[in-house]
Amino acid sequence: MPERDGPEVVGRRVQRLRAERGMTQRQLAEPAYTPAYISTLEAGRVRASDDALRHIADRLGVTYDELASGRPAGLATALRLRLTEAERVLADGRAEEAGERYAALLAEAAEHGLVPEQAAALLGLGECALETGELGAARSHFEQAEELLSGETLPVRVPAIRGRAVAHYLAGELRYAVYLLESALDGLNRGGLHDPDALLHLYTAVIGPYMDMGAHARAAQAAEFALALAPRAEDPALIARMHRSVARTLLAEGRHAEADASLAKAAGLYRQLRLRTELANCHWMRGYVHAQAGELDRAEHELRQALEMLAETRAALYRSQAAVELADVLHRRGRPTEAASLLDGVLGDFSSERGAVHAAAAHRLLGIIAEDADETDSAEEHYVRALSLLERAGAAGDLADLCRLLGDLLRRTGRTEAALDAYRTGLGHRTTPGTTTLGPAPAGPPF
Known part of the structure; x- marks a missing residue:
């Protein structure tokens, strides 16, 4: 039952409803109450009992809740x-x-x-x-x-x-x-x-x-x-x-x-x-685990299942994140062109404020693919973009790995001092790897 309004509010409501129906105070009061009682109630000088409000509501043709709280029935x-x-x-x-x-x-x-x-x-x-x-x-x-x-x-x-x-x-x-x-x-x-x-x-x-x-x-x-x-x-x-x-x-x-x-x-x-969006992320996680174990067939299956579920929900940002993981698996399976095409198709869904870590992962993988194809300028550009995104997000562990990739590229192209700077930056990030702030993992459910 909704909470009742105060006497003055209820009184004004009774007066308005009575006037709308062309009723006198006597007509509203009979047979259980007096016109004087209705006058006092409408003036807000008395808090009507529940029984009185039910009687008045019935005479006015409204519900008790509507009269007491002003809310339409239901x-x-x-x-x-x-x-x-x-x-x-x-x-x-x-x-x-x-x-x-x-x-x-x-x-x-x-x-x-x-x-x-x-x-x-x-x-x-x-x-x-x-x-x-x-x-x-x-x-x-x-x-x-x-x-x-x-x-x-x-x-x-x-x-x-x-x-x-x-x-x-x-x-x-x-x-x-x-x-x-x-x-x-x-x-x-x-x-x-x-x-x-x-x-x-x-x-x-x-x-x-x-x-x-x-x-x-x-x-x-x-x-x-x-x-x-x-x-x-x-x-x-x-x-x-x-x-x-x-x-x-x-x-x-x-x-x-x-x-x-x-x-x-x-x-x-x-x-x-x-x-379904979140459960698709579980399949994405399973795909990642299989990929880390070298089970690339199973990894591709799980990641494609995640993408299919996310396509049904039209969750573009999450779908793009799963696509980056799938592209990594495709690259490792010797299908770099397919991986690059997938990455190019999703990069527009990311920005420095939305999905920065996965945008960086996409640029990192595109850099590796470009480097494998001896396109060193393109590779360097992708690595630098990835570094900028990761620095904003504070993903220290990924930053260290990326600095190593950039350093190796710079060293191979004869820029030794720049390579050393990249390695030093990576070592600095390696000393503070990404971790949670709470220490022990949270307690698990009872099963």
Whole structure:
């Protein structure tokens, strides 16, 4: 039941509704109350009892909730129905359209003081901004959602925390992203709050930052945990549509609690659809592990599966990251032309603010391919671009390796002093390799 407004607000509302219906105070009061009582109530000098408000609401032809709080009957349920529809639009890859829907829902929920619906709309806006690469806006939306949910339990706040971390990660702020995710994982697992959905969101989100920081063992463990937690659903989009249709029917019949339950199931399924992006990252991680073990056939299979899943979600930035890993495998399998073509096709999806580490990896690999073809000027250009991107992101381990490649190239072309400078720079970065800031890995789930 929504919280009641104060006596003055309720009084003005009663007076307005009575006037709209052309009723006198006597007509509104009879037979249970007096005209004087209605006059006092409308003046805001008395707090009406629940029984009195129910009587007045019945006479005015409105619901008790609408009279007590000013919210139309079933407003919260109707907003949740529209939230699931916005989730469907986002799951279909139409982020801009979904963003417009979420913005309208946020304004309406804020107008009526519906905090859970406000938070859900802000989370949706954050996801839309991630999809479109507007990382500053995404971070702001997630921060506002987390502030609204500050009084809730950690599992409820996890989507906002995960969103913030992903926005920081995509902006190249790796350590802070890992800090946010590991802190939340520790809070859940050490606190016994083993919520599968919350854990799945966090484990899938932490894989990318781990990989880029060189914490490959942690990334592999997070991927295995995520795949073990992954929910199973047979055609979740179809089931979600069914639940939305059922909810509309129930809402029309005034069965709000049952409609809410159906909408909750639909929302959960749309979240699973969005998780395809993150689960694809798990296949990307597996491909990387196979590549490191020299199992290039299996690596290519996993990475192509990741690319296929990401193509379905239209997640361009993530798809480009997986493409860089696949290009590396193709190069190692003796297919440099195919690898270079793949890299050229995705470089436009990156910038110094979006996916800097993977942009650097693409330039590094293009440099190696160019060097193998004796195109030393092109190779040097790619290496220098990669160095600039990695310095911005602070990926120290990758910087050291790149300095070695550049130094070797400069030495082979007779520029000994420049080569020594590159080697010295690499040694400096090697002394501070990329790592997380929390020391021990976060506690694992109980399985």
